[in-house]
Amino acid sequence: MTLALLAMSHSPLLEFADLAPDVSAELDQTFATARDFVHDYDPDIVVNFAPDHYNGFFYNLMPPYCLGYAATSIGDYGSQAGPLDVPAEKARSLAEAVIGEGIDLTVSLQMEVDHGTVQPMEIVYGDITAKPFIPVFINSVAPPFTPVKRVRQLGEAIGRHLATWDERVLLISSGGLSHDPPVPRLATATPGQRAMLMGENQPLPPEARATRQQRVIDAARDFAAGTADIQDLAPEWDRNLLRIFASGDLTEVDAFDPDEMTRIAGNSSHEVRTWIAGYAAMAAAGSYTVQDSYYRPIRELIAGFAMTTVTLD
Numbered sequence: 001m002t003l004a005l006l007a008m009s010h011s012p013l014l015e016f017a018d019l020a021p022d023v024s025a026e027l028d029q030t031f032a033t034a035r036d037f038v039h040d041y042d043p044d045i046v047v048n049f050a051p052d053h054y055n056g057f058f059y060n061l062m063p064p065y066c067l068g069y070a071a072t073s074i075g076d077y078g079s080q081a082g083p084l085d086v087p088a089e090k091a092r093s094l095a096e097a098v099i100g101e102g103i104d105l106t107v108s109l110q111m112e113v114d115h116g117t118v119q120p121m122e123i124v125y126g127d128i129t130a131k132p133f134i135p136v137f138i139n140s141v142a143p144p145f146t147p148v149k150r151v152r153q154l155g156e157a158i159g160r161h162l163a164t165w166d167e168r169v170l171l172i173s174s175g176g177l178s179h180d181p182p183v184p185r186l187a188t189a190t191p192g193q194r195a196m197l198m199g200e201n202q203p204l205p206p207e208a209r210a211t212r213q214q215r216v217i218d219a220a221r222d223f224a225a226g227t228a229d230i231q232d233l234a235p236e237w238d239r240n241l242l243r244i245f246a247s248g249d250l251t252e253v254d255a256f257d258p259d260e261m262t263r264i265a266g267n268s269s270h271e272v273r274t275w276i277a278g279y280a281a282m283a284a285a286g287s288y289t290v291q292d293s294y295y296r297p298i299r300e301l302i303a304g305f306a307m308t309t310v311t312l313d
Contacts, residue, residue: 003162003285004041005310006034007173007245007275009303010050010119012077016217017224017300030294030307031123037292037309038124043170045090045132047162047281048117049155049274050174051140056112058199059186064104064146065154067095068111068135073128074203077213079115080128087132094134097161103154111135116271120172131170138277140175140270141183142197143262149254151273155280163285173278177238177304178297180231180266182219224300233297234265238304241272245279245308246290265304279310287313 011017019027055074057063068084069091075081091107098105117135118128125131136158138151162169184193195201196212204212222228244252253276261269282288292309 002168003159003171003282003312004043004169005171005173005278005282005288005308006038006120006124007278007310008034008120008307009176009305010116010174011301011303011305012115012213013217013220013301014119015078017220019298019300023296023298023300026294026296027305033292033294034307034309035124038170041168041170043131044167045087045134046121046170046172047094047134047136047158048120048172048174049136049138049277050113050117051271051274052137053114053116053141053183054197054199055114057137057139057142058202059142059197060199062139062142063106063137064139064150066106066108066111066137067091067098068113068137069095069107069109071108071111071113071135073113073118076114076209079118080122082128084113084133084135085129085131086134090132091134094158094161098154098157101157101160103157105154111137113137116174120174136277138273140273141268143186143258145258145270148256148258148273148276151276152250152253152280155277156284158277159281159284162281171278171281173274175271175274176269177241177272177306178234178265179268179303181216181268181302182230183268185267220300220302223302230302231266233299233304234269235297235304237265238295238297238306241275242293242295242306242308245275246293248283248287250276250280250283282310282312285312289313
């Protein structure tokens with residue numbers, strides 16, 4: 001058994017934002033570090049923790065987490081579309097082992113994923129089908145949210161089972177950190193927004209998807225200019241979270257209150273649940289060390305943007 005973790009923010013705005021040259025250079029170097037780490041490790045299989053942004057999971061049926069036996073990328077924001085190379089039997093064995101530990105994991109034989117799942121694979125491989133890939137969706141945008149402790153326990157259960165595999169497994173945690181992009185919320189949604197949150201009229205016509213995506217792009221430009229009516233980033237909260245991850249003791253996150261996370265770090269700060277699951281999986285397999293760590297609050301991306309690489313000791 002060998003296990004490693006790449007935990008990184010994603011952003012649909014990477015190809016659309018007007019970044020300062022120094023920020024762009026930093027991100028280029030960060031992504032190069034991630035690529036070198038993954039290629040040097042050369043995994044046999046990837047297990048990916050990611051959210052969804054009302055592209056594959058909707059309020060008509062919203063699980064706290066779901067593992068895919070098969071999955072297709074929808075190709076939003078110009079990301080690569082098409083089926084992922086999901087090894088169905090390996091996915092099934094992983095799901096059954098986790099459920100056997102008392103974790104109420106759901107499964108999908110027809111999962112649809114968006115940029116939040118595939119962007120790290122595009123960055124490190126340039127191809128979402130480069131490696132066998134097991135997707136694990138973690139609800140990070142649609143309240144009510146499961147307690148953070150349960151996400152930690154999910155990650156631990158996955159890590160314990162992966163520790164029995166002969167393959168080199170790369171965990172990817174995709175999302176976060178603090179951010180509050182203009183995603184409609186059920187409590188305040190207009191009738192049209194509510195229909196979208198419920199998954200009506202799916203798949204979206206190209207014109208409707210383009211309009212939806214342009215709204216986010218415009219909000220990011222306004223946020224960078226200081227004129228957007230969205231919550232600010234929370235660098236202190238982000239850095240404290242990175243400290244917890246590096247410490248190796250994740251039980252501190254058990255006290256995180258979902259409403260307080262939203263208040264401090266934005267509604268989409270719940271994407272850090274993917275990091276919690278990934279780090280918990282590593283901790284269940286053994287002690288670990290953070291090899292590389294990058295963080296910068298980037299308003300043009302509406303994100304406290306971070307990347308870490310992690311190996312077992």
